[in-house]
Amino acid sequence: SQKIEQNSEALNIQEGKTATLTCNYTNYSPAYLQWYRQDPGRGPVFLLLIRENEKEKRKERLKVTFDTTLKQSLFHITASQPADSATYLCASSSNTGKLIFGQGTTLQVKP
Amino acid sequence: NAGVTQTPKFQVLKTGQSMTLQCAQDMNHEYMSWYRQDPGMGLRLIHYSVGAGITDQGEVPNGYNVSRSTTEDFPLRLLSAAPSQTSVYFCASSYDREEQYFGPGTRLTVT
Numbered sequence: 001s002q003k004i005e006q007n008s009e010a011l012n013i014q015e016g017k018t019a020t021l022t023c024n025y026t027n028y029s030p031a032y033l034q035w036y037r038q039d040p041g042r043g044p045v046f047l048l049l050i051r052e053n054e055k056e057k058r059k060e061r062l063k064v065t066f067d068t069t070l071k072q073s074l075f076h077i078t079a080s081q082p083a084d085s086a087t088y089l090c091a092s093s094s095n096t097g098k099l100i101f102g103q104g105t106t107l108q109v110k111p
Numbered sequence: 112n113a114g115v116t117q118t119p120k121f122q123v124l125k126t127g128q129s130m131t132l133q134c135a136q137d138m139n140h141e142y143m144s145w146y147r148q149d150p151g152m153g154l155r156l157i158h159y160s161v162g163a164g165i166t167d168q169g170e171v172p173n174g175y176n177v178s179r180s181t182t183e184d185f186p187l188r189l190l191s192a193a194p195s196q197t198s199v200y201f202c203a204s205s206y207d208r209e210e211q212y213f214g215p216g217t218r219l220t221v222t
Contacts, residue, residue, distance in 0.1 A: 008151065032209065043115075043201050043213030044154070089153065097208065098169060099144075103153035 002028040002094050006102035013080060014110055021075040021105045023090030030092035033066055033073045038087045038104065047088075048075075080109045113137050117202050117214035124192040124221045132187040132217050134202030140212070142205045143185040144169070145177065147198040148216075154201065160185055161208075192221045 003026045013019050023033065032051045036044035050057045050066045050073065057064050063076040077084050090102040118133045136143065144159035146169075156169030160179040174196060176188040185204075189196060199218050203211040 004153075034209070034211075036211075041216075043203075043216050044211070045213070046210045049209055091154075091211075093208075098156055098159065099208075099211065100156075101146075101154040103151055 002026070002100060004090055004092055004100050004102040006088075006090055006105045008103055008105070010106040010108055012108045012110065015081060017080055019077040019080045019084065019107055019109070021088050021090075021107065023073040023075065023102055025071050025073075025092055028094060029068065030094070032093055033064070034091045034099075035062075035064055035073075035075050036089040036091065038089055044089055077107075080107075082109050082111050085109050115202055115204055115212050115214035117200075117217050119217060120215065121218050122220070124189070124219065126192060126194060126221060128192050130189050130192070132189070132200055132202075132219075134185045134187065134214060135183050136185075136202075136204040136212070137183065138204060138206070138212065139182060140204035140206050141182065142208050143179065144203050144211070145175070145185070145187045146201045146203065147171065147196075148201060149198050157187065157200075189219075194221045197221045 005024045034049045035047045038044040048064045050064045061078045065074045087104040087106045089104045094100050115136045141162045145157040146154040155171050158177040160166045199216050201216050202214040205211045
């Protein structure tokens with residue numbers, strides 16, 4: 001079955017460092033991948049979308065890559081700040097056009 | 112714009128009771144969907160709609176009904192609540208099935 005997997009272990013990093021989160025997909029080839037941020041008790045908020053023909057996309061301190069050979073997307077936050085602490089969700093289009101979400105990775109940025 | 116609104120924010124039901132979770136959006140989006148979020152499971156699609164009068168099942172539709180009589184509203188009905196339906200429910204809308212706008216969520220407990 002089509003699956004998206006993110007590292008379920010929390011990622012703890014020091015302020016100022018680059019955070020890198022991983023999203024792997026199996027058994028399908030998504031047309032695009034999306035990344036969302038979710039704060040406790042709130043709904044997810046869209047951050048970035050990258051299409052299969054794009055290798056990299058940037059938005060301010062955020063960078064997303066899409067490697068169709070490795071079947072993987074990496075999400076980077078450079079110069080991380082405590083305010084970046086949240087859960088980050090990866091999502092992709094399935095073959096039926098529906099959105100599939102990963103379970104999310106919690107990022108904790110320590111001052 | 113209010114974006115996507117959901118009511119109620121919290122609800123406690125007894126097993127066997129029925130209720131409707133309300134969702135409305137004021138962005139004139141054709142695409143709307145309902146997700147449930149459980150610890151360690153990520154967001155799972157329950158039902159979705161690509162326009163007024165058109166609905167389809169997602170990954171976990173059993174025990175839930177939807178209808179879409181207007182572009183703005185997409186209510187989710189629990190027919191006979193079960194403890195397994197204890198979860199946080201999110202409604203989302205989008206213009207083109209890509210960038211999703213999520214509501215604040217409804218936290219439902221079934222005892």
